[in-house]
Amino acid sequence: MKSILYSLILLITLVGCSNLPVLILEVDPKSNSNVSGTIVFTQINNRVYMEADLEGLTPGTHAIHLHEKADCSAEDGTSTGGHWNPTFAPHGAWGDETGYHKGDIGNFEVGADSLGSISFDTDEWCIGCEDETKNILGKAVIVHQGADDFVSQPSGAAGARISCAAVIE
Numbered sequence: 001m002k003s004i005l006y007s008l009i010l011l012i013t014l015v016g017c018s019n020l021p022v023l024i025l026e027v028d029p030k031s032n033s034n035v036s037g038t039i040v041f042t043q044i045n046n047r048v049y050m051e052a053d054l055e056g057l058t059p060g061t062h063a064i065h066l067h068e069k070a071d072c073s074a075e076d077g078t079s080t081g082g083h084w085n086p087t088f089a090p091h092g093a094w095g096d097e098t099g100y101h102k103g104d105i106g107n108f109e110v111g112a113d114s115l116g117s118i119s120f121d122t123d124e125w126c127i128g129c130e131d132e133t134k135n136i137l138g139k140a141v142i143v144h145q146g147a148d149d150f151v152s153q154p155s156g157a158a159g160a161r162i163s164c165a166a167v168i169e
Contacts, residue, residue, distance in 0.1 A: 020044060021127035025141065025165040027054060030077040035163035039141050041127060048125040048136065050105070053117045054143065054163065057110040063148035063158035064118060066103030067140045070166035077161030080140040082154060086133040093150040094122075101154075102133070107147050128169070141165040 023041040037054035052064065068081030083091065084103030092100040102124060110116035126134040144158035151157075 023127060023167060023169065025167065027141075027143070027163045027165045028072050029056070029162065030072070030075065030164050031145070031160040031162050032075075033057075033145075033162035035143060037163070039165050041136065041167070043127045046123050046126075047121050048123075048127060049119070049121040051117070051119050052108075052141070052143075053115075054110075055115050057114050057116050057143070057162075058145070059110050059112050059114070061107050061109055061147035062116060062162075063107050063144040063146065064105045065101075065142050065144070065148070065158075066105065066136060066167070067142050068103075070138050070140050070168050072140060072164035072166050077140075077142055077164045080142055080161070080164060084136075084139050085154070091150070091152070091154045093148075096150070103139070104148070104150075136167050137169065139167045141167060 021043040025039045027037045029035045034056035036056055039052040042049045066084040068084050071079040073079045083101040085101040089099035094100050094104050105120055108116050108118035125136050128137050129135050142161045143163040145162050146159035148158045
């Protein structure tokens with residue numbers, strides 16, 4: 001959790017000096033999990049940076065995706081809909097030449113301490129822009145119980161949705 005603290009201090013400093021879009025989201029546990037944490041999105045010029053620091057996860061590999069709707073009301077997280085896929089591409093690993101959803105962030109590892117983090121950045125997202133194929137506002141970040149296999153359509157067979165954060169201002 002130290003990296004998120006340092007990131008927040010840096011972001012607060014930067015935001016005080018500019019008009020950078022920044023979203024700081026708290027994670028809600030789902031599917032009877034104990035997952036908690038923070039996800040920060042920052043847009044600098046034409047890139048969006050995501051930093052997720054989570055705790056209460058089971059050791060192993062977990063998938064993280066953007067889903068269609070910023071609705072974390074369902075106990076199992078299904079109210080968020082499917083992966084965010086505004087270009088109607090097949091599911092796959094980010095950057096795969098055969099296609100990938102704009103919400104296919106990827107997998108991250110969790111150690112025996114139940115802590116996990118992932119950093120990600122792209123020029124294929126924006127925060128609040130007019131381009132609906134890039135705008136992440138109104139979506140949700142879902143962490144899954146298992147790993148994304150990058151093959152199964154349309155979801156990656158990543159298992160239960162164990163945490164949710166609505167991407168809203």
